Amino acid sequence: MEAxxxxxxxxxxxxxxxxxxxxxIWRGRNVARMExxxxxxxxxxxxxxxxxxxxxxxxxxxxxxVGVGEMCLLLPTLAALTHxxxxxxxxxxxxxxxxxxPALAAHGVKLDRLFVARGESSWAFEQSLASGACEMVMxxxxxxxxxxxxxxxxxxxxxxxxxxxxxxxxxxQLAAERGRAxxxxxxxxxxxxxxxxxxxxxxxxxxEQGVRVTLVKSRGGQRGAIDLNWATPSSSxxxxxxxxxxxxxx
Amino acid sequence: xxxxxxxxGPARSGDIRPLSPVPAxxxxxxxxxxxxxxxxxxxxELWIGLHLPHLPVEALGASGDVPRAVLEMKxxxxxITAMCERAESFGVRPGMxxxxxxxxIPHLQMQPRDATREKQLxxxxxxxxxxxxxxxxxxxxxxxxxxxxGSLHLFGGAEALCRALEEQCRETGAKPLIAxxxxxxxxxxxxxxxxxxxxxEPTHLVGQLAALPLxxxxxxxDVLDRLKQIxxxxxxxxxxxxxxxxxRRFGKSQLVMLDRVTGKLADLRLRFQPRERFERRHPLLYDxxxxxxxxxxxxxxxxxxxxxxxxxxxxxxxxxCRLQHRHAPVTRCLLRLASPAANASHFAKLLGExLAALPLxxxxxxxxxxxxxxxxxxxxxxxxxRPGEHGGGVSAESxxxxxxxxxxxxxEAVYGLQMLASHRPETAWxxxxxxxxxxxxxxxxxxxxxxxxxxxSSFLTSPWPVFRRPVWLLPTPRRLREREGQPHRRxxxxxxxxxxxxxxxxxxxxxxxxxxxxxxxxxxxxxxxxRERAAPHRWFLQGVFG
Numbered sequence: 001m002e003a004x005x006x007x008x009x010x011x012x013x014x015x016x017x018x019x020x021x022x023x024x025i026w027r028g029r030n031v032a033r034m035e036x037x038x039x040x041x042x043x044x045x046x047x048x049x050x051x052x053x054x055x056x057x058x059x060x061x062x063x064x065x066v067g068v069g070e071m072c073l074l075l076p077t078l079a080a081l082t083h084x085x086x087x088x089x090x091x092x093x094x095x096x097x098x099x100x101x102p103a104l105a106a107h108g109v110k111l112d113r114l115f116v117a118r119g120e121s122s123w124a125f126e127q128s129l130a131s132g133a134c135e136m137v138m139x140x141x142x143x144x145x146x147x148x149x150x151x152x153x154x155x156x157x158x159x160x161x162x163x164x165x166x167x168x169x170x171x172x173q174l175a176a177e178r179g180r181a182x183x184x185x186x187x188x189x190x191x192x193x194x195x196x197x198x199x200x201x202x203x204x205x206x207x208e209q210g211v212r213v214t215l216v217k218s219r220g221g222q223r224g225a226i227d228l229n230w231a232t233p234s235s236s237x238x239x240x241x242x243x244x245x246x247x248x249x250x
Numbered sequence: 251x252x253x254x255x256x257x258x259g260p261a262r263s264g265d266i267r268p269l270s271p272v273p274a275x276x277x278x279x280x281x282x283x284x285x286x287x288x289x290x291x292x293x294x295e296l297w298i299g300l301h302l303p304h305l306p307v308e309a310l311g312a313s314g315d316v317p318r319a320v321l322e323m324k325x326x327x328x329x330i331t332a333m334c335e336r337a338e339s340f341g342v343r344p345g346m347x348x349x350x351x352x353x354x355i356p357h358l359q360m361q362p363r364d365a366t367r368e369k370q371l372x373x374x375x376x377x378x379x380x381x382x383x384x385x386x387x388x389x390x391x392x393x394x395x396x397x398x399x400g401s402l403h404l405f406g407g408a409e410a411l412c413r414a415l416e417e418q419c420r421e422t423g424a425k426p427l428i429a430x431x432x433x434x435x436x437x438x439x440x441x442x443x444x445x446x447x448x449x450x451e452p453t454h455l456v457g458q459l460a461a462l463p464l465x466x467x468x469x470x471x472d473v474l475d476r477l478k479q480i481x482x483x484x485x486x487x488x489x490x491x492x493x494x495x496x497x498r499r500f501g502k503s504q505l506v507m508l509d510r511v512t513g514k515l516a517d518l519r520l521r522f523q524p525r526e527r528f529e530r531r532h533p534l535l536y537d538x539x540x541x542x543x544x545x546x547x548x549x550x551x552x553x554x555x556x557x558x559x560x561x562x563x564x565x566x567x568x569x570x571c572r573l574q575h576r577h578a579p580v581t582r583c584l585l586r587l588a589s590p591a592a593n594a595s596h597f598a599k600l601l602g603e604x605l606a607a608l609p610l611x612x613x614x615x616x617x618x619x620x621x622x623x624x625x626x627x628x629x630x631x632x633x634x635x636r637p638g639e640h641g642g643g644v645s646a647e648s649x650x651x652x653x654x655x656x657x658x659x660x661x662e663a664v665y666g667l668q669m670l671a672s673h674r675p676e677t678a679w680x681x682x683x684x685x686x687x688x689x690x691x692x693x694x695x696x697x698x699x700x701x702x703x704x705x706x707s708s709f710l711t712s713p714w715p716v717f718r719r720p721v722w723l724l725p726t727p728r729r730l731r732e733r734e735g736q737p738h739r740r741x742x743x744x745x746x747x748x749x750x751x752x753x754x755x756x757x758x759x760x761x762x763x764x765x766x767x768x769x770x771x772x773x774x775x776x777x778x779x780x781r782e783r784a785a786p787h788r789w790f791l792q793g794v795f796g
Contacts, residue, residue: 064773065775066794066796067794068775069776069796070796071722072795072796089651095722096722097724097794098679098724099722100679100719100720101669101678102669102719103720104721105669107721111668112666115652115666116664117663118659118664119659119660119663120659124658127654127655128651131650133650133651134651205774206776
């Protein structure tokens with residue numbers, strides 16, 4: 001697509017129209033039409049399949065450490081979900097610290113729809129996802145640094161761990177679909193190399209003004225990085241200012 | 251009077267007596283009939299009347315040797331309604347004003363009356379009294395009646411039975427006055443008068459009653475006053491008045507009561523029904539060690555429990571499962587539910603989680619299931635729409651998930667969040683016990699900062715700007731290393747904001763004086779740190795911006 005960049009816009013639009021209308025052409029992107037929840041950031045919405053977080057499914061967010069801006073990314077959604085009429089629960093499964101109630105309330109989150117559960121994260125995460133009683137469930141996968149230190153590990157063993165992780169994620173994805181819940185799993189950055197069954201995988205990195213979100217995997221969406229800037233402290237609505245979706249073509 | 255009672259007694263009760271040789275027609279002539287039947291001296295019923303004069307005080311629990319009294323508001327002033335024996339010996343009486351009682355005993359301890367606890371104690375006493383007889387009735391607010399005719403020989407006679415009953419009440423913390431007569435109301439009247447009598451023969455009853463004051467019948471005050479004006483103070487004096495005139499001047503119900511107390515009229519009493527509970531024991535044919543097998547054997551019991559609850563439209567909030575072993579003590583497994591439940595599969599799921607985590611010292615020989623008290627509960631209609639979704643009802647499943655998580659993780663491991671009106675970060679939030687979904691009304695009752703915050707919106711708002719408070723709070727502030735006066739955490743921290751001073755809490759000995767900063771570390775994580783204003787000026791990490 002980059003090859004015929006000259007006079008790009010008009011011809012590309014024409015091509016798109018042609019592809020959409022032609023009855024014999026089937027495009028994978030259209031399959032991904034699913035129920036979504038707006039993220040609260042216009043630039044991110046545009047990049048995601050279905051213009052938002054999936055309503056039911058597992059989203060993996062890869063972070064280098066806790067606090068790089070991953071919660072700010074989710075807070076508008078959390079606030080919106082807790083305000084739905086007859087909202088179900090939103091759950092924190094074994095969070096790394098205590099969720100600070102006044103800050104959550106300041107972001108517009110309705111506190112009486114939240115609960116925190118500690119211990120046996122994997123089991124609690126799956127139960128909450130599958131129960132059908134939760135809108136959104138967040139869990140923090142353990143930082144496997146201690147394990148990774150053993151550099152002499154054989155390749156076979158490494159593959160087995162990845163396989164086990166993949167199987168667990170598949171189970172969680174199915175649980176989320178069954179319970180019609182948005183599952184958010186925060187994983188360490190190095191898990192990007194592993195295969196995963198999640199609907200959506202993002203990599204979140206901190207920047208000076210906000211975060212850079214890299215779409216590692218999205219079913220039928222585009223890939224690339226989006227820069228999101230947090231609003232200045234004076235305004236209360238987080239909004240995106242710049243965005244540079246570098247379309248790679250899927 | 252006694253002759254009449256003898257003649258009509260058996261006929262009224264429908265007792266089957268051996269046929270007398272006298273033909274039926276002869277019954278028209280009383281004298282002949284009397285000749286045919288043996289004189290019945292034994293009464294058909296024997297009632298113990300139990301009066302608890304100090305119940306309002308005793309219901310509030312035991313308290314050493316301090317004289318105590320219970321107060322009640324009447325109009326504008328507070329009056330004594332009941333007092334303990336010790337206070338009574340000092341001369342405190344019901345109806346006294348608070349000031350008068352304090353003048354008699356300066357260190358008198360006074361408490362407001364608690365009717366629900368009185369009722370609970372009375373019901374507890376009634377339940378315990380069922381040890382003596384199945385026919386126990388409550389006489390609220392402070393009496394019990396027991397029909398003990400059939401139990402006398404089991405407890406060694408009337409006197410021994412009364413003593414055993416009194417002993418039992420004293421163990422529970424109540425001092426009763428007891429009387430035994432063939433007529434329930436008479437027994438109560440005797441007990442109220444403190445007249446400890448044991449009358450087993452109906453013929454002796456009237457003689458015992460005659461001297462009792464009329465106040466023991468608890469007639470309305472104005473009736474008692476009018477009787478006083480004509481010089482009638484006792485039951486005997488009232489019974490001597492002409493019946494027609496008595497009914498006209500003092501009311502028909504008072505006359506009926508007089509007839510009842512002397513045994514001329516039948517006095518029916520409602521039997522006390524103790525609270526229902528579900529209790530089943532299931533002995534096993536062979537020893538069971540595995541949790542799955544235990545759960546499978548529990549299944550029919552749980553089904554039975556669900557049917558039991560469904561028939562009564564009730565739910566339970568407590569369920570205890572006891573596992574009995576050959577030698578080891580009983581293993582108990584207690585289930586507490588957030589809301590009344592009556593679903594067998596729900597119980598099975600929760601018990602399964604609990605049993606899986608329970609170490610068994612030995613194989614199980616028998617199972618026992620005991621429910622807590624029944625709570626009324628509206629059953630859910632099975633709808634096509636799942637609750638909480640696409641127009642379904644309010645999420646009914648939510649407590650089930652919470653209970654499920656709690657069954658395995660422990661009750662305290664699952665909690666909600668609540669905002670408190672405080673500027674200190676440590677006390678600005680609290681964990682709450684989760685309940686069923688609350689309504690918006692409840693929200694307003696919470697002492698939140700929202701009520702004071704500017705601009706009431708549809709949801710709770712906090713007075714701080716969004717990006718001034720971190721999303722994560724450390725359970726306790728973590729000390730930061732310091733190099734050349736600058737805080738360090740995996741490298742130097744860069745301060746992003748000017749200091750925000752929080753200096754409060756001087757009133758409860760947890761005062762803080764801190765300067766808060768937003769800082770960013772070398773990995774780009776934004777932190778909420780503070781510096782103590784007091785002497786060592788140490789740096790601490792308290793929060794992480796997500």
